[in-house]
Amino acid sequence: MNAPRRRGTCPSLSQSMVTGDGLLVRITPTGATMSCDAFRTLCAAARRCGNGIIEVTSRGSVQIRGLTKTSAKDLAAAVVRTDVAFFEGPPILNAPLAGLDPHEVLDTSITAVELRRAIAAAPFSAQIGAKVSVALDGGGALHLDAVPADVRMRADAECLHVALGGDVEDATSLGAVRVEHAVEAAMNIMRVLAAAGPAARARDMVAANGAEPFRRTIADIHIDVPPPPRRPAAEPIGTHPLRDGTVAIGLGLAFGHTDAAALEELAQAAAISGARGLRTAPDHVLLLVAVPRRGAARLADIAQRLGFIVRADDPRRRIIACAGAPACAAAEIGTRALASFLASEGAISGATEPMVHVSGCAKGCACPRSTPLTIVGMRGRCGVVVNGSAHDELLATFPPEALPGALSRVADLVRDMRATDESAGEVLSRLGRARLARLLLGGASDA
Numbered sequence: 001m002n003a004p005r006r007r008g009t010c011p012s013l014s015q016s017m018v019t020g021d022g023l024l025v026r027i028t029p030t031g032a033t034m035s036c037d038a039f040r041t042l043c044a045a046a047r048r049c050g051n052g053i054i055e056v057t058s059r060g061s062v063q064i065r066g067l068t069k070t071s072a073k074d075l076a077a078a079v080v081r082t083d084v085a086f087f088e089g090p091p092i093l094n095a096p097l098a099g100l101d102p103h104e105v106l107d108t109s110i111t112a113v114e115l116r117r118a119i120a121a122a123p124f125s126a127q128i129g130a131k132v133s134v135a136l137d138g139g140g141a142l143h144l145d146a147v148p149a150d151v152r153m154r155a156d157a158e159c160l161h162v163a164l165g166g167d168v169e170d171a172t173s174l175g176a177v178r179v180e181h182a183v184e185a186a187m188n189i190m191r192v193l194a195a196a197g198p199a200a201r202a203r204d205m206v207a208a209n210g211a212e213p214f215r216r217t218i219a220d221i222h223i224d225v226p227p228p229p230r231r232p233a234a235e236p237i238g239t240h241p242l243r244d245g246t247v248a249i250g251l252g253l254a255f256g257h258t259d260a261a262a263l264e265e266l267a268q269a270a271a272i273s274g275a276r277g278l279r280t281a282p283d284h285v286l287l288l289v290a291v292p293r294r295g296a297a298r299l300a301d302i303a304q305r306l307g308f309i310v311r312a313d314d315p316r317r318r319i320i321a322c323a324g325a326p327a328c329a330a331a332e333i334g335t336r337a338l339a340s341f342l343a344s345e346g347a348i349s350g351a352t353e354p355m356v357h358v359s360g361c362a363k364g365c366a367c368p369r370s371t372p373l374t375i376v377g378m379r380g381r382c383g384v385v386v387n388g389s390a391h392d393e394l395l396a397t398f399p400p401e402a403l404p405g406a407l408s409r410v411a412d413l414v415r416d417m418r419a420t421d422e423s424a425g426e427v428l429s430r431l432g433r434a435r436l437a438r439l440l441l442g443g444a445s446d447a
Contacts, residue, residue: 010130011063012088013079016072020329021051023067025075029060029280030085030116031094031109033289036271038082039278043260043267045078053327055257058366059093059133059147060280065327089125090190091133092116093144096281100242100289101140106155106179108136114183119190127194132201134186142234142250145169147282150202151189153182156228164189164214165203172211173227174218181221188217236285237312239296247296248279249288252309255321255336256284256366262306269302315343321358322366325377331360333377333400342404355424356407357390364390372414372424373407386436387425395433396440406440413439 011017011026018024027042034042042062046054051066067075079086092112099107115134119125135149139156145168152163152171160182163171177185192214193200202214215222236250251266266288267278276290286308291299304310309317319342322328324335335358342356357364357371364374367389374385376394382403383394398406414427428436 013076013086014088016067016069018329019065019323019327020325020331021053021066021327023069023072024063024065025067025072026057027062027064027079027084027086028088028091029062030087031096031098031112031279032085033277033279034084035277036267036275038084039267040264040271041082042079042084043264045075046260047264049075049078052260053257054260054263055323056253056280056284056286057256058282058284059091060096060282060285061091062280065323087116089116089119090128090130092119093133093135093147093149093282095136095138095140095144096142096236096279096285096287097140097240097242097248097289098136098138100244100248101138101142102241102243104138104140104155105157106138106160108138108153108155111153111179111182112136115186118183118187122187122190122194124191124194127198128190129193129198129200132190132193136182141240142236142281143231144282145231145234150193151186153186154228155179156225159223159225160185161225161228162189162218164206164211165201168230172206174211174215175222176225177218177221178223181218185218185221189214192217235312236281236283236287237309237314237317239300240287242290244290245293246276246290247293249291249296249300249303250281251286251288251300251303252314252317253284253286254307254309254316255319255339257323257336258307262308266303266306266308269299273299275299316340318355319343319358320356320367320371322360322364324358324360328360330363331377332379333358333360333375333382335360335375335377338375338382338400338403342407355411359390362391370425372428373410375403384440386428386433395437398440406442409439409442410436 016023016025046064049071050064053065055063094112098109133149134151135144137144137154148167153160159176161176162174240248270288273295274292275288279287300310319339321335321339325331339358357367357374360377376383376390381397383397385392414424418427
């Protein structure tokens with residue numbers, strides 16, 4: 001087994017983290033729209049204080065890299081002077097278009113503000129783990145079903161369905177509460193988590209002791225309603241109609257990062273088009289908000305020229321990659337260059353879901369869950385894991401230059417053998433480890 005290193009605590013604007021390219025800070029937006037001017041100011045500060053690399057994380061936070069102890073303080077002061085609304089503490093995630101989505105049942109922005117205030121004022125707030133999070137979903141098209149969270153709340157008519165741990169597929173339901181009891185319910189659950197210590201996570205506690213301790217905390221405000229129906233997966237990339245007749249344009253950052261100068265140019269173009277501003281979204285996405293319809297196509301063209309992902313079927317979206325070497329001190333391969341090469345060479349042709357996770361080391365920070373193919377950096381070589389995560393057993397190892405050909409052979413066979421509604425992972429399971437090893441190493445597949 002490929003033993004993972006222990007992950008550190010979460011960085012913030014006031015608590016930078018040491019990485020391979022200097023210090024890193026993370027800014028967690030409140031979900032409010034950032035004006036184009038404020039966003040340009042943020043990008044300029046990232047260039048002035050850091051190395052100009054800006055990331056949008058899988059949960060929609062903004063990370064700025066390449067800082068020093070002195071420049072990190074300068075950056076913090078610059079952010080405070082802008083009208084960028086951010087917060088520190090346990091992440092309270094709103095749906096990306098909260099308050100703007102014509103399909104949402106409830107604007108959860110007010111609930112989020114009240115919950116942040118309640119957590120800040122709670123005597124047990126210091127005991128809540130930095131990684132503990134709450135997802136507030138108002139029921140709109142860009143929902144949060146795929147985003148893992150310790151506490152999940154989804155609006156449905158006049159109530160909020162409450163669940164614990166993971167994404168919507170594996171969370172444990174606690175039932176529902178009325179909207180006016182949302183903050184009370186979340187705080188009761190947070191109190192149980194805090195009592196278990198800063199390392200406690202809802203999923204682990206439920207696995208060890210069941211959900212009853214949490215369920216008791218909302219027994220007095222629980223209401224008995226049927227569970228909400230399943231929803232199609234949210235797709236943030238593309239154009240989304242808003243309540244006021246304008247649109248939002250969802251753009252992806254390839255492998256989660258871009259250059260601050262490109263973002264500045266994008267924000268300038270958005271301002272010229274008449275857009276109100278920008279928001280971040282899960283899955284490494286930026287949303288240009290309140291764009292007049294007449295300017296949307298031109299703005300999308302500019303974004304594509306600047307290297308942003310503008311199509312949902314862009315092959316770069318099928319590859320998940322961490323920062324890698326040299327940005328991360330723990331990484332043993334250059335992940336983003338490798339991921340870009342894999343995408344451009346068609347090594348994942350035919351994939352319709354995330355197919356490859358490229359991890360610089362065994363921590364697997366960018367994607368702790370299983371993927372059909374995971375590439376793990378090991379002493380300058382690339383280990384391959386099939387239907388697993390970065391710390392699982394390796395099937396084979398390659399020098400980086402041999403990897404595209406090996407993965408291309410696998411992807412071609414997956415495409416040829418895939419049955420209707422069968423996932424890539426299911427095809428790989430059918431092939432088995434021995435056949436896959438021969439295929440990866442250039443032998444016959446026996447297909």
